[in-house]
Amino acid sequence: MHDDDQGHTHGDPDPHAPSPDDAPPASEWEFLEKALSALLAECGVIEEADIQRMMNFTESRNPALGAKVVARAWTDSGFRDRLLCDARKSLREEMGIDVGTIAEIAAVENSDKLHHVVVCTLCSCYPRTLLGQPPAWYKSREYRSRIVREPRKVLKEFGTVLPSDVSIRVLDSTADLRYLVIPNRPGGTEDWPAHRLEALVSRDSMIGTALASDQNDK
Amino acid sequence: MTGISGAAGTRGIHDVGGLDFGAIDRSEHPLTTFERRVDALMMLMIGPSGVFRADALRRAIESYNEADYVNLTYYEKWVRALRILLVEQGVLSDEQIDARIAALRENCEGVQP
Amino acid sequence: MIEPRFATGDRVRVDTRPAKGHCRAPFYLRGRTGVVEAIHGRYRDPEQLAYHRPGLPMRFLYRVRFDQPSVWGREAENSTDAVVADLFEHWLTRVTGRETANAR
Numbered sequence: 229m230h231d232d233d234q235g236h237t238h239g240d241p242d243p244h245a246p247s248p249d250d251a252p253p254a255s256e257w258e259f260l261e262k263a264l265s266a267l268l269a270e271c272g273v274i275e276e277a278d279i280q281r282m283m284n285f286t287e288s289r290n291p292a293l294g295a296k297v298v299a300r301a302w303t304d305s306g307f308r309d310r311l312l313c314d315a316r317k318s319l320r321e322e323m324g325i326d327v328g329t330i331a332e333i334a335a336v337e338n339s340d341k342l343h344h345v346v347v348c349t350l351c352s353c354y355p356r357t358l359l360g361q362p363p364a365w366y367k368s369r370e371y372r373s374r375i376v377r378e379p380r381k382v383l384k385e386f387g388t389v390l391p392s393d394v395s396i397r398v399l400d401s402t403a404d405l406r407y408l409v410i411p412n413r414p415g416g417t418e419d420w421p422a423h424r425l426e427a428l429v430s431r432d433s434m435i436g437t438a439l440a441s442d443q444n445d446k
Numbered sequence: 447m448t449g450i451s452g453a454a455g456t457r458g459i460h461d462v463g464g465l466d467f468g469a470i471d472r473s474e475h476p477l478t479t480f481e482r483r484v485d486a487l488m489m490l491m492i493g494p495s496g497v498f499r500a501d502a503l504r505r506a507i508e509s510y511n512e513a514d515y516v517n518l519t520y521y522e523k524w525v526r527a528l529r530i531l532l533v534e535q536g537v538l539s540d541e542q543i544d545a546r547i548a549a550l551r552e553n554c555e556g557v558q559p
Numbered sequence: 560m561i562e563p564r565f566a567t568g569d570r571v572r573v574d575t576r577p578a579k580g581h582c583r584a585p586f587y588l589r590g591r592t593g594v595v596e597a598i599h600g601r602y603r604d605p606e607q608l609a610y611h612r613p614g615l616p617m618r619f620l621y622r623v624r625f626d627q628p629s630v631w632g633r634e635a636e637n638s639t640d641a642v643v644a645d646l647f648e649h650w651l652t653r654v655t656g657r658e659t660a661n662a663r
Binding site for chain 1: 486
């Protein structure tokens with residue numbers, strides 16, 4: 229369903245497991261969703277088909293798509309420069325990806341000396357029209373509160389330890405721009421084909437809590 | 447706006463940068479049907495149909511009291527904001543919504559787990 | 560043609576005035592001094608959009624870098640690390656050389 233589902237496996241049944249569409253609402257909020265969907269359809273604002281289409285669109289945006297963009301940026305310096313300069317235009321014209329009108333998207337590039345990591349301390353802004361929905365931890369108060377103050381400690385908890393001569397830039401998405409991190413390309417990958425490079429690019433490496441590597445996300 | 451006051455004005459309940467809420471839970475789960483539907487409804491309202499802006503969604507959530515901000519799940523906060531904003535914009539009325547929920551509940555009686 | 564008030568490289572301080580309702584200048588940066596890294600152009604004002612108003616006049620939006628010590632003082636983890644935020648012009652004032660950079 230999602231490429232980024234790396235849920236911890238427990239022996240217990242998952243309380244969040246998807247329920248079938250015809251299951252009766254289980255909470256006041258599920259009743260509210262059903263009421264709003266039905267009423268919006270009746271007054272002609274949207275149709276049920278619009279909801280299905282939007283769910284399908286959202287699922288078509290996922291970290292694998294972002295990884296294609298990163299691999300292209302690694303191997304095509306002209307594209308990388310245009311992506312850094314005008315992400316919307318280069319994604320549309322050169323990758324056929326429409327990032328929609330909800331927000332602007334901007335790319336930032338990591339290097340041997342500079343490491344970006346993205347947060348939204350005020351809500352949960354995320355480049356969802358490229359990477360899909362953010363992971364739960366990205367939206368949590370714990371991550372949002374701490375990453376701006378103690379990025380090295382938080383990154384270490386994610387298994388990412390950076391030398392002190394690498395400067396960290398914590399990007400707080402406070403306004404209209406959503407940030408995509410182009411992770412630093414690992415050494416020894418110069419001759420790799422695109423599909424091998426894409427496999428190095430995890431969702432977390434495009435948020436900046438991980439480096440591009442063989443050890444995706446974990 | 448709920449929150450605490452300080453030298454630089456009031457810190458809203460949502461405005462958490464620099465605080466410390468402790469360990470980050472990195473467990474993940476696939477979104478439920480409810481969550482995916484609320485997500486799609488919200489995107490339709492702030493995207494193509496333009497009923498309200500994402501800024502209004504944020505403002506609605508920032509108006510929740512601390513208990514709701516902390517205890518409601520992400521998409522529970524969203525569906526509650528949908529209701530608030532659809533009523534504010536005159537698309538639906540509270541009476542309409544309450545009546546529909548009551549009817550749905552009646553239909554579900556006897557099949558509830 | 561409306562020109563941006565600040566240029567890349569300018570030192571700017573985030574206002575400490577209380578936010579009246581929805582606002583996108585985070586609390587932890589209010590009163591802090593940073594450096595303008597980029598001018599993103601003009602965007603509708605979220606403080607108006609949040610209440611279903613048109614969001615005019617549009618406001619210049621800047622990417623501002625705040626070095627960690629200027630925000631967290633001696634608690635900063637690393638002096639060469641920084642927080643970068645996108646802030647609207649009406650929350651920023653220019654800081655001249657002699658002013659104390661990090662007074663709150």
